Amino acid sequence: MFEHFYHEIFRSVIIAFGSLFNGIEIHKKDANNDTFSVIKVPLAYGPTQKFLARLEQQEDLNKPVQMTLPRMAFEFTDLQYDPTRKATQTQAFHPVSDSGTKTKKIYMPVPYNMGFELSVMTKLNDDMLQITEQILPYFQPSYTLPIKLLGDLREVVNVPVQLETIAMEDDYEGNFDTRRALVYTFRFVAKTNLYGPISDVSADVIKRVQVGYVSGQRTTSGQAYTRDVSYKVVPRATKDYNGNILTELAEDVDTTETVISVADGSAVTAKQYITVGDESMFVKQIDGNKLTVERAQDKTTAASHVLGAPLLGIEEADAGFIDIGDNFGFDGTIL
Numbered sequence: 445m446f447e448h449f450y451h452e453i454f455r456s457v458i459i460a461f462g463s464l465f466n467g468i469e470i471h472k473k474d475a476n477n478d479t480f481s482v483i484k485v486p487l488a489y490g491p492t493q494k495f496l497a498r499l500e501q502q503e504d505l506n507k508p509v510q511m512t513l514p515r516m517a518f519e520f521t522d523l524q525y526d527p528t529r530k531a532t533q534t535q536a537f538h539p540v541s542d543s544g545t546k547t548k549k550i551y552m553p554v555p556y557n558m559g560f561e562l563s564v565m566t567k568l569n570d571d572m573l574q575i576t577e578q579i580l581p582y583f584q585p586s587y588t589l590p591i592k593l594l595g596d597l598r599e600v601v602n603v604p605v606q607l608e609t610i611a612m613e614d615d616y617e618g619n620f621d622t623r624r625a626l627v628y629t630f631r632f633v634a635k636t637n638l639y640g641p642i643s644d645v646s647a648d649v650i651k652r653v654q655v656g657y658v659s660g661q662r663t664t665s666g667q668a669y670t671r672d673v674s675y676k677v678v679p680r681a682t683k684d685y686n687g688n689i690l691t692e693l694a695e696d697v698d699t700t701e702t703v704i705s706v707a708d709g710s711a712v713t714a715k716q717y718i719t720v721g722d723e724s725m726f727v728k729q730i731d732g733n734k735l736t737v738e739r740a741q742d743k744t745t746a747a748s749h750v751l752g753a754p755l756l757g758i759e760e761a762d763a764g765f766i767d768i769g770d771n772f773g774f775d776g777t778i779l
Contacts, residue, residue, distance in 0.1 A: 449641040453593050457636050460589050470574050487516045514566040522559035529555035553637030562630040572626050583607035605634045653677045681762035682742040690757045697749040709733040717758040720749050
């Protein structure tokens, strides 16, 4: 306990929350409803009172340079534990690093709700209404932010940001020298998770799974069940690992051809997966040096290939080279 770790989760959520409102604009229109000015509303991190105090200190309305409105500010205001999202403390999961070479171990996260306030300050009521209408339609009442909370791991967490309340304030009081400031305060809750330390694990890829099950009742003789099945699943390599070149293309191939010519068709086996360049194909039938294939297998893309391009075979031996993080398919066999 108390070993050092820092995932920058709070920082990531704060940045993601602020980025939601970083592109809001106000359009000014003339009597013909034509836009003559577009104002991008500036956004800053900080308390609202700081900006209001700055406005009040600028009493000379004739100064050439002043802090202008509209303006937005947001801040992280509170943090609360959320027992409704609590998971089993001892349960762990094993995410994979971005490089795909390492498996990590981490216990289930602890749910916390982060409170935020977004303050919108404008001088004109129409400016305030424009900004408000650009925010509210996205929150019904929540908007989900996909955030990568765990550094170099592939784990992307969906963080719901829920709109709680909207407070409205107009402090336009006093004489004509007083600067008006309309203030709308939007209060949000971001339902995030906090993770503990991450540890390395040495885990091999599971390369064979066998499941046996029975169903029904025993026969009248009492010797066997109505159905007794074993199901074996083994991974299938989706790329060539050992560089085994079977033959080469005997002509150019475009993206739509399903019959391709090779230099030596006898080197290829029907019902076999092959690769040409970055494209994977499935050989359905062989007629001499003509291969009938299904293009763009295993999430690859059909591409054009030139005469003499090597044709590599994906064979059973390649399955032995599958490592953590590789993409692979599963073939099932009933025993």
